[in-house]
Every structure is written in C-alpha cells, then in structure tokens.
Amino acid sequence: MSAENTSSKGLAWWGAGGLLRRQVAPQIGWLLIVIVVGFAVVWPIVQLQYRAFIDGGSAFTRMGELPRIGDTVRTTVILAFMSSALAVLVGTFLAWCASLLPRRVQKFGELAPLLPLIVPAVAAVTGWIFLLSPKVGYLNMMLRQLPLLSGLEEGPFDIYTVKWIVLITGMLLSSFVYVFVHTGLKNMGQELEAAAAACGASPVRILFTVTLPLLRPSIIFAAGVVFLLGMGQFTAPLLLGRTSRIDVLTTEMFHLTLRYPIDYGLGAALGFPILIAGFIVVMLQKLALGEQRRYVVVSARSKYDARSTRWWAAGVIGLYLLVTTVLPLLALTYVSLSPFWSGSLVMTELTTRHWKSVLDNPVLVNAVWTSIKTSVIAIAILIPLGFGMAFALLQSTRIFKPIRMAIDFLATLPMAVPASLMGFGLLFAYTRPPIQIYGTAAVLVVTYITLMIGHSTRLQFTTLVATGQEFLEASKACGGGALRSLLQILLPLCRKGIGATAALTFVLLFHEFSASLMVRSARTQVIGSVMYDVWTGGVYSEVAVLALIMVLVTVIGVMIAVWIGGSESLKKI
C-alpha cells in the first residue's frame, strides 16, 4: 500500500507525466539561461552606468568639462544621422539597380553589393587612407594629374575631415541597407509595378510612386539598424579623426582606457546618451516591425517578373564595387609590398619584406591565432545557447511568458548597445571581482559571446521558423521524447542553418575591432587590436599586410559559410 502510494506520488510530481518534470523543470532550464545571459549582458552595462550616477552625477560634470565636448557630441549626432541617411540612399538605390539587372549578370550583380562586407571596416578605412590622404593618397595624386586639378599641391580630397568620415561610414553601412531592401524587393510581388508600367509610368516614376512606398517598412527597419551602427561608429572616427582633432563619444571613451587610472565614471557618462538613443531606436523598430506586419499589401511572392532590365544598373553596381572594395584592396596590396608608404608608385622597389616581417613576428602571429581560437570557442558556446534562446522565442514552445520576454529582451539588448560601449563596460566588469578575467583569453571569449548572443539567437530563430513545427509534432505524436526529437529531427533539419550561422558568426568575430580594442590586454591581443597598435606605433606597410590577412581569413570563412548554407548565407552577414 505504502509502495503504491509512493509510486503514484512519483508519477504525479515527476515520472513521465509528472508536474515537476513536464512543467517546472523546463522552466528552470529557461530561467537558468536568463540568469546566465542576463548576467553577461546586463551586468556590465548596469555596473558601468551606476558609476555615472554615483557621487551626485559628478561624472557628468567632468564630461561637461572635457575640451570640445560640444563638438564631440555634435560630430556623434552628425555621423549617426548623415551616415545612416547616406547608407539608406545608396543601399536603396543599389537594391533598385539590382532589381533592374539583366539576367546574364543578375546572379553576380545581386551579390556584388555584399562584397564590401568581406573587407573588415578597419582594413577598408586603412585602404581609404592610402587612397585619399590629402598629399600622398594614390587617388588624390592621380586626380591631380588631371588638367583642371594640376595646380593643386594637395587634395582635392582630405580624408581626415568629418565629411569624409561620414562618407566612408555611410558607404560601409550601405551594404547593410542593401541586404534589407533587396530582400524586401525580392519578396514583393510586381503586380502593382506592372500595372503602373502598363499605364505608361517610367521606371523612375514607378520607383517613387509604387516601389519605394511599398518598401517603406524595410527601409525604416534598415534605417534603424544603420543609425545604431552609425551612432556607435568607432573605427572610422578613430583612424581618421585623431590627427585632425575630430572625436566622437566612443573615441573619447577609448582614449580614457589609455590613461591610468581609467575614469570609468566619465566613460559611463559618455556612453549614457548612446545607450538611451539605442533603446529608443530599438523600441521604434519594434513598433515599426509591428506595423509592417499589419500593412503588407502584396505579400505573396510572384513568379511574374515584370521589371524591365537596364545595363546601366550593372554599371552602377560595378562602380560601387570598384570604389568600396577593389580600390582599397589594391591600395592595401601595393602598400604591403612597398618598402614604406611613400605616396609614389614605383613597381621596381616592391618587396615582400613586410609580409615576412609580419609572419615572423610571434606577437602578430599569436594575435591571429588568438582571434581564431577565441572566435571558435565563443561560437561553440554561442550556437547551443542561441539555439536554446531561439527555441524559447518560438510561439509553440511552452514557456512562462515573463521568461520568454526576458529572453527576447536579452537577445535584443546587445544589438542596441554599440560594441565599443559594451567593450568599455566589459573592461570595467572583468577587471574586478567577482569575475576577474582581464588579461586572459577568457575575457575575449566572454566579450564575443555577449556581443553576438543576439545575433546567434535571431539567425537561428529564422532557421527554426523556416523549418516549421510539423516534423517535431509528428515526432512527438509517434512517442519521441523531447531529447530524441531534438537530436534526431530538429537538429538534422536545422543543420544547414546552424552551420551557416556558425561560419558567419566567425566572420563577424574575426572582424571585431571596437570591443576587442577595449578589453584586450598587452599580452592578449587579437588581429584587430594588434593592427591598431602597428598603426599607431609601427610600419604602415605591416598594417596593410595585417589588413589583407584579415580579408583572406574572412574570404575563407565566407566560402565555408556559402559551402554550408548556400549563397543566401552571405546575405545574413
């Protein structure tokens, strides 16, 4: 009797149909994810921002006393608005051009505007300096050969100005806009455009009266993304602004990390406006996304291809590729083979000395390996963690609503906080107890996980949604347990998407510069941070070599991504 009672109690609370096992245990698992990821993502930000407000907000007073802080804030705002506006214009125009491509060049032409993403920002900006430095930039020197400009001693362009920081940032960000708008265009039916064409509207009129209004949600979403990236922009202002006294809030924060003892309160105060703006943009995006779902007019993808094609569209995309990718890479290649950056084009003096010097330098080679190792370890943690969080976000997953909301928030937060600000917070959090890991590779792994958890979750969420629930439900109906269904049904179905996510995350981590520069120590360096060190204290030709190594490793990563996930995976970068 007693044994029977125990058994029935066991069934009720644990066993196959037990309440604890079916209802409570999974919730504890989700809660654990919320606690761990919450600690990683929220703790550094809260800790840091607390420093801004203690002592009666004296950090804000110190911020107000910084020389030219008004200019710094103004430049940050100008950079955010102007570069995102430029990116939206260029990206949308490119997407429209891609939709007009003749069939013969359509496949490559649609991928071409994504190729700039293969060149890390730090490498691209370096290439641009070699091209557009006012006196010895190769492009400037060539332009000065033109009859109209032959009288100039320098210029006509000066890359070390706010205007060019905006232009270059805008061009770097335009590929992101292209991804969103091009996808929107592809998914949009062409019936309305065809109707307008039948009524005699020209392609330009169709663009402004039909296509663009229909694409408004995609464009607004893309604008939000690039505005966030523009506001947290660090690489271009750091490399281009320093010699000309141009600063933004993130570069001011970085300069604080170079002075001992580091004034974390001041850094937090500098980051506070960025944080608030980030939250506002993400909230507006969420609202816009909701609207997008309600306002879609033509949602079915039509096989009817009504757009007329134009060869000049291929020319525009070709020019974009030449300017954003080919020219900077050519400049980097030439400087990497020059004895020193001299501003002269003499082929006979070319040398491989700097390649040898970089490859023989253990500090530089170790940094490349550290980049690869820390990225791979971070991915090994990010993929299962992101998969779990993505699974939690599925409507079909039984999960306590506040926990789902918390997971959604944790997957969104890293996207709202610029990497440089997050890096500054992580430097603060991990140089003191309870987790004192500064100076080890672990701090880089934790940084990468914190930065990429949102990305990993969103990408795998897309994969899970595309996979559908039918196979999983069928498995459960056939008596398959949760673990068996996961291992034998869901994971094999998602394998391609997960593989592509892993490869693309590797590329993003290998490009990571802003946060890495904040949290690195003198002995724990990654390729981006040593490249900066060589830039500020070494030989420019070696910088060019490192930039090209970054591009080469990225190309390998992208090729693996495409091999695993097909050409669509390139668009997910």
Add this chain to the structure above:
Amino acid sequence: MKQLDTILPGLGRFALATAVLATTLTAAFAPSSVSAQQSWNNVLAAAKKEGKVVLYSATPPSLGNRLVAGFKKAYPDIDIEFTRGPSGEILTKVGQEQSGGVDGADVFISTELEWFRARAKEGKLLKPVGPEAATWPAKYIREGSVITAGLEPLTIVYNTKLIGANPPTSYADMLRPEYKGRLGTSELASTLLIAWYDWLEKTQGKDYLQKLRAQNPKLYNGTTPLAQSLAAGEIAVGAFGNITAFKTLMDQGAPVKYVLPNPGLGFEYAMGGLAWSRRPNAALVLMDYVMSKAGQTAWSGTGEGASPRTDVPGAIPAAAITAWDSSAYPPEVVNKYRAYWSGIFK
C-alpha cells in the same frame, strides 16, 4: 581560476624571496666576489627554470627588436616576449595588470620616470643584482632600482623631398608661414610631452603654443606614427621626434632628416623590474643584459642616443644631453597641464 590567480603571484614572490635570500646568505658567508658570482649564478639558474621573460617597452620598434635579438643571442635558454606601445598607454596596461594580479610584464621600459620612482619607494621594483649593476654609474640608478637605460635628444625632423634648401633648425622655425598645415606634432602621449610643451613655452615665449596651434599642426600619438607620416610625405616637418623613431626609415631610404635644435631638450628611458612579476629572476637577467656593453651597444651604438656607460662605441656622449626634470611633473601638475594644453590644441 581565482585560486590560480592567487597562487601564481604567490609563487612569483616565493621565487623572488628565494633569489633575494640566496643573494643575501651567499653574501654573508662567502668572500664577496665569489659570493656575488655564486648568487648571480643562482639567479641565472632560476631564470632558466622560469624559461621566459616579458618586456613591455615604449622604445620604438627597431630599438626593441635589437634588444630582443641581442638577448636571445646572449641567453638562448630564456624566451623573450616583447610588447611595444606609447609610454602612457603601456603604463595603463601595467597598472591594470598590477591591480588585477594579471600575469603580464616582468620588465618595463618607459619615459615615465616618476612612476618608476613612486613604485621603487613602495618597494614594488626589483633591485638589480647582476654584475653590471655593480659598475653602473650611481647617477643613473635612482631609488636603488630605477635604471636609466638610455638617453636621447629630442629632434626636429623634416621630409627632404618636401623641404628644399632651407630646412628648419630651431623651434622658432616651426612658426614659418610656409609650414602652416604641413606640420606635425605629438599629443600628450606621455609626461615627457607635457614637459616638452612646458619647456617650449619657457624657452620660446609664453605665446609660443598659441602660435604653434595657429599653424594647424596634425596631432600624432607619439613620435612613431609621426615618423611614418613624415616619410610618406603627409606632413613636411615634425616638431617632435627622436632619432630612434626615424633611423630605420632613414636606413630604408626614406626621405627624412633630423636636426638637433639649440636650445634643445633630451629625455631618459627608465627601466624597472616589476616586483609583482611571475618571473623575477628572468627579469633580473634581462635588466642585466640591457645594462651590459652588448645591450647598450644594441641600444645606442647606432648613434641614435646616449648610454650611461662610457665604453659604448658609436653612442652620443651622455653629457651632451640635457634630460627633462621629471620631478617637476608630479600627477597634479600633469593633470593641470593636460587641461591647459587641451584648451589650446583640442
């Protein structure tokens, strides 16, 4: 992890204590020269066991690379890891390592002399016990453990392709109208820069910095990036430079020349072994190497600077260099001057 972090500095201190104890005991119970040699042999043996030494240095890459190559040749059993950076930046990293108990630098070379003196007074620097320390001029060992490892004059530099027949020879020449927008100088990358700007005002006139700012100079983070831009031709003249930063480029055929202005200022590189080092014996061996004739020849035998030693062929005589007085720039003066300078140049 935490436990390991606690244990490792402990091991470092134990190794240091052993080395010091060995030195003291041997000195007490044996004839002095024999005991000194014996205790140094103990340090050498312990350094070999440690197997590696980590050097952080603010010296330009070429000089650091020469020291590394020379040390490797002299002590093939001890690996050397070299990290370079501007004085201020690298000092921040050393400070973070000290406060966080992080395994980092063993030996640190920088122009931040006062930082070294403060650490020496706290007992946080290793006392050099190698054979070279015994003969090192007393003037160049401060607080018993801060070594002046090299001296250099500050120079004016120019691009020979861009500056023709009438090159600049003095700081007053920096204000020539033809150099407007073609000039480069350094940010306050270290306390040395603060002393230099302060010295310029004192010797060139109170309004000199305002006039220099009116020339719209480009600001570089120290002399090494300035050297690269000058060689490329981005700027025609550099107001702040030291020979070491330019020598390699000149050797490679870069169109760069330097002049020693009169009056001029010089500076010292201070070297210290860090007491919180995980490899204290290897640190002592590296310091001894830098102070040796071979080390000093690698440092300044190319004519880039002066050596405290008098037997280094090719070096500039140390007496010819008037180094800045670091004691006049304690932290409160530095912070005040930083704000003052930023008001002018930023």
